[in-house]
Amino acid sequence: REKINSAIQDMPAHENIASLLSGSYINYFHCLKIIEILKETEADTKNLFGRYGSQRMKDWQDAVKSYEKENLYLAEAAQMLVRNINYE
Template sequence: MTIDDSTIDIHLTKLVDWLVDRRHCSKDWNERSVAIRAKVQQAILDMPEHDEIKRLLGSSYLDYFCCLKIVEILKETEKESKNMFGMYSSQRMKDWRTIISNYEKNSIYLVESGQILQRNVAFEIPALKKHIGKCQQIRDECHTRHAELDKTIHEIEKQYAQLCTDMSIKGDNVQRELIERIEYLPNICTELANGDKNSIP
């Protein structure tokens, strides 16, 4: 079988309907999904302290794949509840395994995944692209502003250097250097009175 023979082209907006029509999912998937969501909301009320679980619970939507991750984490946090037959007696583990089982029964998780895919393509990805474009615009504006400020700084440094030269100071410590210049005032006044400008420091 070639790749072309095994490829199925399904329009995204018709994906959920295709799954139902081809009997990959039951027609009452919506009611089943609502019941699963109710069990998820109940199960998250009793969760162990775990950083990854906190991160998962902080997401806007706990889908089938998030539930799978939670079960994997519970295998570690609830390992003390294993009995001699290797079964978990933890109610937490039982609740989440029931949720996974309900998701997989009649392939409800396929419909949910199809809906998430539709939402991501229709809304989430365009919104992210718009946000990225806005961030890139702000970045470009910042680069332009940075270049303008660099040019202004360079011009001000040149002006400052010229002023220091005109005032015969180095500019390392303007206040101290200007105070030191006061010592020359009597000599300057004398030289000016004598008409000798060349000897003025």
């Protein structure tokens, strides 16, 4: 959560990112969408080895790695499925 909160502070002006960040809770899938958008907006920051030099991209990739580290994203996805099933 704290990595996501710090990454939110420095975001480019993009309408899709603004709509994703307007929600109160940002999950793993939002982070993946933000990275896809940043691949377009931060394309000019790639270095010789194909890695992004942008701190924005590094922050969001770090947040996704934290989710994937102990398969936390699977637990979050399961929780979302349970909520949707209980709601319907």
